[in-house]
Amino acid sequence: MKWVWSFLLSSFRHFHLEKDPNLVQDTILPIKEAVLLVKYIVARYQGNHVLWTLGGDSKYYGDLEERWKSIGYQIFGEGKYLGLVTLHPHGLSWIGDLYDDQDWYDLITYQSSHSDEANTVNWINKGPIADRWQKIRPAPIDQYRA
Secondary structure (H helix, E strand, O other), X not given: OOEEEEEOOOOOOXXXXXXXXXXXXXXXXXXXXXXXXXXXXXHHHOOOEEEEEEEEEEOOOHHHHHHHHHHHHHHHOOOOOOOEEEEEEOEOEEOOOOOXXXXXXXXXXXEOXXXXXXXXXXXXXXXXXXXXXXXXXXXXXXXXXX
């Protein structure tokens, strides 16, 4: 069995903003357009075994939390898709408890960062993952580290 790993609405734009700050407003799709784009991608690939990663290496809390919850629900909220759905948070961020009530969020992920410094190791072993994973609904938890 082969799997397709699809980053649906990747947010890697953050890395390009320092080079060209004029891209900030032009690279963020309005929710309505983002939903249409992702629905097209889902329709195109849903016949495969897919791990749907709604967004990549981004912030899914604070001022952006409701945006991502809305996009996720509008696309995957009815459960009419094949495969698991997740988000790929930026380094040293945990969103498991924030998305615990989102039925479409199947695979809880975190990114420890790309470091093996003491701060990162302590964050993984003594931080929110170690403290909160037992307080949320049962679901697979995975670490993204590219």
